[in-house]
Amino acid sequence: MNRKRALISDTFKVKKRRVFTEKFGATNNNDGPMDIKSTLLDLMTLFPRKIFNDTLPQIVLKHQLYSIHDDKTIVDRQLSELREKGELLMFQLGFDSDAFGLVFTSDYKAKVLASQEGQYTKGTVERFLESVLPACTDLSFNKDQMLKEFLFTDSAITQLVKSGVLTVRDAGSWWLAIPNSGKFTKYLIQGRKAVLTMIKKSKYSEVLKEQLEERRTNAQVKFQMKYHIHDIVGAELVQRIPTTSGTLLRFVD
Numbered sequence: 578m579n580r581k582r583a584l585i586s587d588t589f590k591v592k593k594r595r596v597f598t599e600k601f602g603a604t605n606n607n608d609g610p611m612d613i614k615s616t617l618l619d620l621m622t623l624f625p626r627k628i629f630n631d632t633l634p635q636i637v638l639k640h641q642l643y644s645i646h647d648d649k650t651i652v653d654r655q656l657s658e659l660r661e662k663g664e665l666l667m668f669q670l671g672f673d674s675d676a677f678g679l680v681f682t683s684d685y686k687a688k689v690l691a692s693q694e695g696q697y698t699k700g701t702v703e704r705f706l707e708s709v710l711p712a713c714t715d716l717s718f719n720k721d722q723m724l725k726e727f728l729f730t731d732s733a734i735t736q737l738v739k740s741g742v743l744t745v746r747d748a749g750s751w752w753l754a755i756p757n758s759g760k761f762t763k764y765l766i767q768g769r770k771a772v773l774t775m776i777k778k779s780k781y782s783e784v785l786k787e788q789l790e791e792r793r794t795n796a797q798v799k800f801q802m803k804y805h806i807h808d809i810v811g812a813e814l815v816q817r818i819p820t821t822s823g824t825l826l827r828f829v830d
Contacts, residue, residue, distance in 0.1 A: 640811035
């Protein structure tokens, strides 16, 4: 078990380098202003709903947007605007301090409510969705906030944790969470590691993006290859090099 954790840790501690800003995956061009919402919708089509029996909202990683749009300032500003309007929610995914999940609020509410059918926590969760989520820009909540601002009792907070919409951050504070998302995180980590290994084992530890997209995958890769490529490029775990043959992805030592 410790060896497995060490392998995962090594995967995520890869030294980051500055990468070329050639874009792929396609919503940004030079014909008009950057539209992050359109990019989110495009990336969400890569989310594997069937693997999770359509119980999870479509999740995009914040850094996946950076694989398409090189201006992080504009990306972050538009994300903030969408969150302030109440259209988008952001979550700390837990496996990395820089890993944030993005979910459209309407999709999140629908999946959470569906998971609450027949549960005694349903009323408390519905109240949370109605009173806390609108224009929610917080990633976490402390006890004073929950008790005094949102007027939830200790018992109600316990119900919210049990339902999965909150998860413990530390004593007296909780992260906003996506219920039943543990399997998503597990598959993301093991798929990322497997794809990085494919690149590392290629000649010169590099491979054309188009060729990688067509590679046959093993059981460790549950998601579409394009989803993982946007992940490793956006997280700067590979170097992206434009060539006459297409975009080359090089493993970063």
